[in-house]
Amino acid sequence: MKNRKKIATVxxxxxxxxxxxxxxxxxxxxxxxxxxxxxKSPIVDQKEFPYVDLAxxxxxxTCDEHLAEIKNIRAKSKMLIAFxxxxxxxxxxxxRNYFPLNEVLDTSYVNAISNDEGGESPSHPCLMKLNDxxxxxxxxxxxxxxxPGCPPDADTIFYVxxxxxxxxxxNLSTAHKLKYG
Amino acid sequence: MNRLDFHTKIAALQQLDKTKTVQHRIGICCGAxxxxxxxxxxxxxxxxxxxxxxxxxxVEVIPTGCMGPCNHGPLLKHLDQHTIYQxxxxxxxxxxxxxxxxxxxxxxxxxxxxxxxxxxHADYRADPFFKKQCKIALRNCGKINPESIEAYLLQDGYKAxxxxxxxxxxxxIIGEIKHSRLRGRGGAGYPTGIKWETVYKYVNNEKYxxxxxxxxDPGAFMxxxxxxxxxFSVLEGITIAAYAVxxxxxxxxxxxxxxxxxxxxxxxxxxxRKWGLLGNQILGSSFHFDLEVRIGAGAxxxxxxxxxxxxxxxxxxxxxxxxxxxxxxxxxxxxxxINNVETFAAIVPIVLKGGEWYSEIGTAxxxxxxxxxxxxxxxxxxxxxxxxxxxxxxxxxEIGGGMQNQASFKAAQTGGxxxxxxxxxxxxxxxxxxxLLSLGSIMGSGxxxxxxxxxxxxxxxxxxxxxxxxxxxxxxxxxxxxxxMMHDLLQKICINKGTNKDLxxxxxxxxxxxxxxLCGLGASAPNPLLSTLxxxxxxxxxxxxxxxxxxxxxxxxx
Amino acid sequence: xxxxxxNINNIEIPTTADKTxxxxxxxxxxxxxxxxxxxxxxxxGACRLCIVEIExxxxxxxxxxxxxxxxxxxxxxxDRIKKYRRITTELFFAERNHVCSVCVANGKCxxxxxxxxVEMDHVRYPFLFPQxxxxxxxxxxxxxxxxCIMCTRCVRVCQEVxxxxxxxxxxxxxxxxxxxxxxxxxxxxxxxxxxxxxxxACPTGAIWPKxxxxxxxxxxxxxxxxxxxxxxxxxxx
Numbered sequence: 024m025k026n027r028k029k030i031a032t033v034x035x036x037x038x039x040x041x042x043x044x045x046x047x048x049x050x051x052x053x054x055x056x057x058x059x060x061x062x063k064s065p066i067v068d069q070k071e072f073p074y075v076d077l078a079x080x081x082x083x084x085t086c087d088e089h090l091a092e093i094k095n096i097r098a099k100s101k102m103l104i105a106f107x108x109x110x111x112x113x114x115x116x117x118x119r120n121y122f123p124l125n126e127v128l129d130t131s132y133v134n135a136i137s138n139d140e141g142g143e144s145p146s147h148p149c150l151m152k153l154n155d156x157x158x159x160x161x162x163x164x165x166x167x168x169x170x171p172g173c174p175p176d177a178d179t180i181f182y183v184x185x186x187x188x189x190x191x192x193x194n195l196s197t198a199h200k201l202k203y204g
Numbered sequence: 205m206n207r208l209d210f211h212t213k214i215a216a217l218q219q220l221d222k223t224k225t226v227q228h229r230i231g232i233c234c235g236a237x238x239x240x241x242x243x244x245x246x247x248x249x250x251x252x253x254x255x256x257x258x259x260x261x262x263v264e265v266i267p268t269g270c271m272g273p274c275n276h277g278p279l280l281k282h283l284d285q286h287t288i289y290q291x292x293x294x295x296x297x298x299x300x301x302x303x304x305x306x307x308x309x310x311x312x313x314x315x316x317x318x319x320x321x322x323x324x325h326a327d328y329r330a331d332p333f334f335k336k337q338c339k340i341a342l343r344n345c346g347k348i349n350p351e352s353i354e355a356y357l358l359q360d361g362y363k364a365x366x367x368x369x370x371x372x373x374x375x376x377i378i379g380e381i382k383h384s385r386l387r388g389r390g391g392a393g394y395p396t397g398i399k400w401e402t403v404y405k406y407v408n409n410e411k412y413x414x415x416x417x418x419x420x421d422p423g424a425f426m427x428x429x430x431x432x433x434x435x436f437s438v439l440e441g442i443t444i445a446a447y448a449v450x451x452x453x454x455x456x457x458x459x460x461x462x463x464x465x466x467x468x469x470x471x472x473x474x475x476x477r478k479w480g481l482l483g484n485q486i487l488g489s490s491f492h493f494d495l496e497v498r499i500g501a502g503a504x505x506x507x508x509x510x511x512x513x514x515x516x517x518x519x520x521x522x523x524x525x526x527x528x529x530x531x532x533x534x535x536x537x538x539x540x541x542i543n544n545v546e547t548f549a550a551i552v553p554i555v556l557k558g559g560e561w562y563s564e565i566g567t568a569x570x571x572x573x574x575x576x577x578x579x580x581x582x583x584x585x586x587x588x589x590x591x592x593x594x595x596x597x598x599x600x601x602e603i604g605g606g607m608q609n610q611a612s613f614k615a616a617q618t619g620g621x622x623x624x625x626x627x628x629x630x631x632x633x634x635x636x637x638x639x640l641l642s643l644g645s646i647m648g649s650g651x652x653x654x655x656x657x658x659x660x661x662x663x664x665x666x667x668x669x670x671x672x673x674x675x676x677x678x679x680x681x682x683x684x685x686x687x688x689m690m691h692d693l694l695q696k697i698c699i700n701k702g703t704n705k706d707l708x709x710x711x712x713x714x715x716x717x718x719x720x721x722l723c724g725l726g727a728s729a730p731n732p733l734l735s736t737l738x739x740x741x742x743x744x745x746x747x748x749x750x751x752x753x754x755x756x757x758x759x760x761x762x
Numbered sequence: 763x764x765x766x767x768x769n770i771n772n773i774e775i776p777t778t779a780d781k782t783x784x785x786x787x788x789x790x791x792x793x794x795x796x797x798x799x800x801x802x803x804x805x806x807g808a809c810r811l812c813i814v815e816i817e818x819x820x821x822x823x824x825x826x827x828x829x830x831x832x833x834x835x836x837x838x839x840x841d842r843i844k845k846y847r848r849i850t851t852e853l854f855f856a857e858r859n860h861v862c863s864v865c866v867a868n869g870k871c872x873x874x875x876x877x878x879x880v881e882m883d884h885v886r887y888p889f890l891f892p893q894x895x896x897x898x899x900x901x902x903x904x905x906x907x908x909x910c911i912m913c914t915r916c917v918r919v920c921q922e923v924x925x926x927x928x929x930x931x932x933x934x935x936x937x938x939x940x941x942x943x944x945x946x947x948x949x950x951x952x953x954x955x956x957x958x959x960x961x962x963a964c965p966t967g968a969i970w971p972k973x974x975x976x977x978x979x980x981x982x983x984x985x986x987x988x989x990x991x992x993x994x995x996x997x998x999x
Contacts, residue, residue: 111884114861120891121859121908162888169884173863196881203874204862204977503934520931525807525827678912678931678938679808685853688936689887709887716849719822719842720810727821 028076028188030055031063032106033096035089036116036157037082039065040174041107045079047177055181058188074099077187079106079170079180083116084158088151097164102187105160106180108173108203115173116157124155170195172202205480206488207370214357221358226264228305229283232292233346235270235432236464237425237586242293243278249294250280253301263305266355269433271346273333274586276316281328281346288316288328332602333584338565340573341389341549342589345433350468353475356436362481364555368444369489372555377448378404381551383559385571390416390507390544391622391648392724393570393637399541402531403449406539411451414535414542415442415495416512417458417465420504421620422671424651426575427545429587431458431465434549435472439495441548443482444555446493449541454493457512459500470497504621504675508723509534509542511677522677523723544649546575566592570636574647580617580654581608593634596626600654611656615739619648621668621675622728624735625661644735646728661740662747665733666694672729683726686717690733702748711737766832771839783825783836784812794838795847795879797854797872798913799826800963802987803922809913811850811876814838822846844880851876852885857936858894859908860966866979867967873911890936897942899949902956903971905940910968912938916960919986928954940968962986 034042042065048055055061059076063069072092078100084090097103108114119127128144160166170183179200186193195201205213232238232247247267254263271279276290280300287310289300296314303309310326312318317331328334339345348355356362368377382397403411415438419427430438442454458466473495476482484492498516505511506521513535515521534540550572554562563571570592579585582604590599596616600606607613615625618635624645626633633639637647655664673687693710696702714730714737721727737744763778770783770792777786782805787794797809807824814825817835825838837843854860854873862868894907917929917940928951932941942948961969962982970979 105884108863112855113889114863117889117891118859118861118864120889121893156891159884159889161884161886166884171883195883196878201878201881201883203877204865204868505934525824527828673935676935678933678935679806680810681808681850681853681857681912682810684912684936684938685857685890688890689853689856692888692890713849713887716846720813720846720850722807722810722824 026058028059029062029073030059030184031072031075031078031096031100032061032065033063033072033078033080033082033092034065035080035082035093035110036085037107037109038115039081041079041081041109042066044107044172044174044177045180048181049177051181055184055188059184072096072099076101077104077184078102079104080110080160081106083109083113084154084160084163085116086151086153090154090163093160093164102167103160103164104183105166105169107175108171110160111169111171112203113157113159117159120156124153128153168193173204176200176202207366208488210362210366210480210487217354217357224264225261227284228263229266230263230305231266231268231271231281231283231346233269233271233277233279233281234267234350235274235277235346235429236462237270237274238277238279239464241278245294246278246280246292246297250297250301253298257301257306259301259305263301266349267351268347269345269350270342270429270587272337272586272588273316273584275584276586279316283347286327286329289314290316290318333588333605336594336598336603337589338573338591339589340553340562340565341430341437341546341575342433342587343553344437345429345587348434350433350435351471353436353472353479356434360556361436362440362479364552365440365443365447365481366487368447368555369487369491374404374448374450377444377555380554380559381448384554384562385559386547386550386554386562387570387572387637388544389546389550389574389649391619391646393647396543396547399531399543400445400449402529403451403539403541406532408539410453410536410538411449412535412538412540413442413446413449413451413454414509414512414516414530414540415454415456415545415548416507416509416542417456417462417469417545418500418507418512419459419462419545419649420507420675421622421649421651422668423577423579423653424620424649425577426587426650428462428465429577430545430549430575431462431469435465435469436476437552438545438548439469439472439476439482441551442495443486443493444551445541445543445548447491449539451541452492452494454495455498455516455535456495457498457500457506457516459506460502466497466499473497503677504671505677505723505725508725510723512542513540520677522679523725525722546650567634567636569638570647574635574650576635576650576652578604578652578654580652581611581656582606582654583608585654590635592636595632595634597631599635599652600631604654607654607656611658613654614657614659615655615661615664617645617653617655617664617732618651619646619728619731620651621671622646622724622731623648623651624731625655625664625739626735627739629739644731644738646731660698661736661743662694662698665736666691666698668732669694669729672725676725676729680720680722680726682717682720683722683729686713686721687726687729689713690717690730694733697744697747700747700749702744704748707744707748766830768830768832768834768836770836777830779830779832781830783814783816783823783828783830783834786830787825787838792838793879794825795876796826797876797911797965798915800915800919800983800986802990803915803918803963806914806918809850809911811847813843813846815840815843848880848882851880851882852887854911855882855885856887856889858890858892858910861908864976865909865967866970866974866976867909867981868977870977870979870981871967872965892936894939897948898972899947900951900954900956901949901972903948903958903961903969905942905948906968906970907939908968909966910940911966912940913965914940915963915965916940916969919959919963920954923986923989924955924957924959926953926955926957929960959986959989 807827812825813822897905
């Protein structure tokens with residue numbers, strides 16, 4: 024068991040659909056944990072981000088918190104994998120990028136019909152601050168591998184993990200697992 | 205009018221000219237540059253002054269085309285005594301008339317080159333600015349009234365057409381042009397004679413000649429100045445070309461931003477028609493030819509020949525893949541000869557003096573002369589024509605009179621947005637097609653911008669990329685998206701936010717856009733970027749901060 | 763017509779000189795990706811995906827617009843061409859707002875397929891995120907400029923096959939947009955016959971019928987050619 028690897032999965036600006044798809048590998052997760060420990064994940068109670076071999080990062084970088092987080096993750100991960108369309112090409116999280124940020128916030132917090140009169144956009148210093156644009160991971164850190172797809176198929180996720188955990192390099196294209204959307 | 209009548213009329217004109225009592229022919233530059241600094245008012249003032257003083261017998265005031273040293277305008281040239289006054293205005297014009305013309309004393313400090321190194325100011329021709337030049341396409345510019353066909357005829361005007369129609373077969377003219385080794389002056393430098401021959405060889409009873417006057421490079425005004433200063437010479441050149449290739453209809457495509465050039469060229473057309481030099485049975489021969497002006501609506505890409513043709517056809521001005529070349533299938537699908545204004549302006553002297561004469565000027569591969577719009581930080585900026593192979597050093601330091609404010613030369617930008625920058629190490633480069641190409645620049649249409657030590661080369665690249673991005677027609681992906689992408693990346697570097705990855709992406713995109721674009725605009729759009737990267741890479745690198753770079757350190761897991 | 767011989771990817775192929783390089787390649791199952799080409803419509807050489815190397819020509823030529831000639835030696839799949847095709851694809855994705863997961867054409871999109879074909883796993887260039895309109899004014903159809911790649915297939919099918927010339931192009935550079943009539947809402951068009959040919963010609967989810975949702979778009983681009991063939995038959999009678 025000396026070669027056991029460490030895996031982290033991270034949820035940034037995304038819908039957690041990629042994580043759902045990850046869970047859809049079902050019992051094959053047993054094959055994964057034969058080779059590695061999942062040491063940090065939304066389903067693992069761990070506060071600090073540990074040093075890991077593989078980090079699967081879902082979602083795009085949308086706010087200052089994400090930016091700090093992804094830089095920390097990059098520094099502590101041997102291999103960083105952009106996990107899903109949002110992480111790879113911003114996808115739905117990037118759909119706010121066509122509009123100025125204040126317009127986006129006002130649309131949700133002020134102008135939406137469901138809001139009470141006199142609503143205002145949140146600005147409390149404790150809250151994370153949205154960046155002007157949501158960007159894919161590769162715009163702010165070096166990404167080693169990408170798994171596009173919204174969400175990526177469970178088969179694809181399992182394929183990629185299995186290859187990396189066995190010290191092989193997956194190739195989505197030749198494996199016919201390339202998919203956007 | 206048949207040939208004989210024409211000759212009789214010319215003889216009468218010459219006789220009339222000889223009997224004139226005028227001793228002082230005073231030219232006032234009425235090129236667009238000098239007009240913008242008020243030369244038309246000066247002209248009117250001088251005319252009324254001459255009238256008032258009763259000098260009409262002795263003094264003739266002539267509005268002329270561009271005289272050359274534009275940044276010293278408005279200019280006044282004494283055409284008989286070869287002196288030029290600079291920065292003329294409505295006030296000092298009377299003293300010039302009084303002192304120079306009436307009292308015959310020079311006003312030394314108002315003469316052009318009065319601050320110059322030589323004692324050249326008394327005769328402008330002795331100053332390197334003019335001495336180093338060789339005016340062929342510009343031979344009449346700044347010398348004659350561009351709106352008078354009589355003035356043109358007195359300068360051997362239409363002698364070449366007369367000779368071409370009656371003494372030469374089309375093959376012989378094409379032979380002369382080939383022999384002259386004239387190359388297209390629009391930028392690409394394709395041998396003109398071969399182009400003419402190709403069009404000539406396509407058998408079709410309908411062929412077209414197009415004059416490309418859609419000069420769009422920022423800082424370039426060669427074609428404008430020729431059209432404004434000597435429209436007849438262009439018109440005669442086009443007519444000879446039409447005869448040579450067998451076309452009976454032509455178009456002059458002039459950009460709408462040149463209203464004066466359009467006005468003067470249209471006036472030339474009218475007068476030429478009146479004289480029977482355009483229309484049916486020109487000079488009594490069996491040759492018919494007429495020309496129409498088409499006005500460009502401000503798209504740079506319409507200077508590209510296939511886009512220009514589409515624009516004449518009334519379509520959206522976007523380029524088409526070549527082949528087929530216009531020579532085979534051009535306007536309305538017919539064989540079409542398309543040459544630049546400056547190319548046509550060189551035709552008349554070649555026909556008159558022979559291809560041999562022209563080919564002896566210039567260098568082995570680039571014959572003849574080239575007109576440059578010398579701009580930027582030199583003391584004498586303006587319109588110049590030099591033999592091919594003149595060194596950049598001669599142009600900047602002799603013709604241009606060196607750098608302004610004793611600044612040091614940093615780079616010369618040739619070929620506009622399609623060209624590149626030449627650094628100080630290559631100041632001795634010969635200005636010809638091949639030498640410029642080997643430095644990663646191009647001859648282009650003749651824009652020449654001189655930059656000093658204060659110029660920021662990354663910003664220069666960004667400026668030209670912005671121009672190409674805005675002027676891309678949007679048809680093909682590499683040019684439409686590639687130029688936008690490159691511009692954004694350059695912008696990022698300009699504001700010191702660029703990363704090494706951005707530089708890599710820029711270089712990759714530049715090659716991609718260059719090699720895959722549909723037309724010449726896209727293919728040459730990366731040139732300013734590539735050449736500044738080649739010669740001024742350190743300026744890019746100092747703008748890149750590693751701290752901005754993506755986090756790359758991959759620590760070992762604990 | 764006389765038989766000529768061309769050499770494509772080191773294979774000698776007999777053909778005739780009236781064909782384009784793309785025609786010959788398609789006949790012989792040589793894979794060349796295209797976007798602006800649609801059988802039946804005129805070719806414009808705009809997408810630059812079908813670029814090929816021709817010996818003796820220093821420029822890359824678009825296969826859809828270049829006719830074959832005797833003894834032409836063509837390479838369609840060199841490393842350089844593959845690299846450039848991938849960049850073109852990436853630029854397509856980066857230019858406008860292609861959000862596959864919410865697109866009606868998801869799974870049936872030529873742009874997606876192109877991405878898979880050129881093995882694009884991600885886009886290496888920054889996304890431009892332009893603001894684009896969605897024109898829903900037509901009673902039956904939607905024009906979503908976010909998904910338009912400016913292939914102009916809709917423009918050509920409308921002009922050349924339907925003869926209505928409702929679509930055209932406006933602006934320059936990255937600001938180009940497909941317009942209906944003189945840039946008025948599609949629903950107010952005086953030329954559109956609502957024939958729907960542009961829907962089938964469109965390679966992406968830019969033009970689609972209302973009342974469908976993500977992934978439901980059915981396109982039949984081949985009907986354009988069928989239609990032209992049927993007309994020819996009709997003319998023959």
